[in-house]
Amino acid sequence: MSKRIITFGEILLRLSPPNHSKLYKAKSFEAHYGGAEANVAASLALFGCDVKFVTAVPDNELGDSALSELRSYGVEPIAVKQGNRLGVYYFEQGASERPGKVLYDRTSSSFANLKKGMIDWETIFKDSDWFHWSGINASLSQDLAELCKEALEVASKMGLTISADLNYRPTLWNYGKNASEIMPELVQYCDVLLGGTDDSEKCLGIKINPSETIENVFTKWKQQFSKLKTIVSTMRYDANASSNIIGAVLWDGTNLLKSKEYNITHIIDRIGAGDAFMAGLIYGLIAYPDSNQVALEYAVAASCLKHSIPGDVNLSTVNEIIALINGAGGGRVIR
Structure with missing residues (x-):
């Protein structure tokens, strides 16, 4: 893959x-x-993409461990490198009709204390082709929302x-602003958007x-957002x-494409x-610029396989995803 991709977000320690x-x-x-955003970066790198991940971590062993990962x-x-704590979240894995549960502990983390002007976006985006972010960043603080806008302005200017x-994580929007007051100003810069009608x-x-x-x-x-070219929504x-x-x-903008559906009966980790x-x-x-349908099928197959893998990161390879698209599912042993 010749494209260089930049993602921006917080790497967290997950305890389950x-x-x-x-x-x-x-x-x-x-x-x-x-x-x-760290999960997106890791998955893309495993696909063979050139990926950089912009973040903040404490200057200690835990921060070094996260970057090493x-x-x-x-x-x-x-x-x-700033502050003295890495953001943490606790995940209680559900089963059957008992839902999973997430508790966040990320207030005053190294990432949460980032502010506009602290990152040299022009240098980071030089010779890059793609920038990915998510609404979680903007949910954490007004400063981070402004930093997101700064990044988006530079990325847009640089093409x-x-x-x-x-x-959308309602439990994270705690600094006095609703998502609907912040997100439209940021989404206006986007070419590709993932979200559901509930959002x-x-x-x-x-x-x-x-x-x-x-x-x-x-x-x-x-x-409302004229720059959007592709809007995607997952279904469960x-x-x-x-x-x-x-x-x-x-x-x-013209056609609504629908993917194949997968029946996942034994979720390991969603x-x-x-x-x-x-x-x-x-x-x-x-990889498939001439076929949005193939791109959509690839995305859904990747998501399907992630449900079988413990941890946050999808460890599936390109070949495994393509094999599932082509029908190589069903639990057969590959020998």
Whole structure:
């Protein structure tokens, strides 16, 4: 892949009780590194892409460990070293009808204390082709929302393709602003957007009627954000914590494309499945520029495989994803 991709976000330490235990009585934790944009970066690097990840970590062993983890996937981290704590989240894995649960502990983390003017975006974006970010960044503080806008202005000026995942997390918007007050000003710079119809009013301030088709909803988004070329939404059906049917749709302004659906009956770990989808979509749009359908199928297959992999990062290879697209599923042993 000749394209150079930049992602921007927080790398987090994830702590999970083993064996689907509840946090309430947890006596030990399994540790993984993750975070939405870090997961996208790692997955793209495993696909063979040239990826840099912009973040902030403390200047201590934990910060160094997080950056080492990124490098192990082939990602080049660009990290501001400041503060004394890495963001943490606790994940309680659900089972059957008991849903999973996430508790965030990221207030005053090294990343949360980033501000406008602290990152040399022009140098970072030099010779780069693609910039990816998500709404989680803007949810953490007014300073980070302003830093996102600074990055987007420079990326747009330098001609990068810009993608975003709305990634609406209501528990993170705690600094006095609603997502609908912040996100529209940022989404205006995007070429590619991942989000669901449920996000329309909460994130974008665009009211819709429950009876509206997805084409009508995305048409409204396009009318407000004229730069958008591709809008994508993932779908889950008959879902509980252990079993999902997943698929996705892609709208290019004219056609609504629908993907194959996958029935996932034994979920190992669904954290990062959306990030696996986003990485797959970016890869697909770059690798198959003449076929949005192939790009969409690649993204959904990548997300499907992530459900079988513990931790935040999708460890699936390009060949494994293509094999699933071509029908090599069903649990057969590859010999």
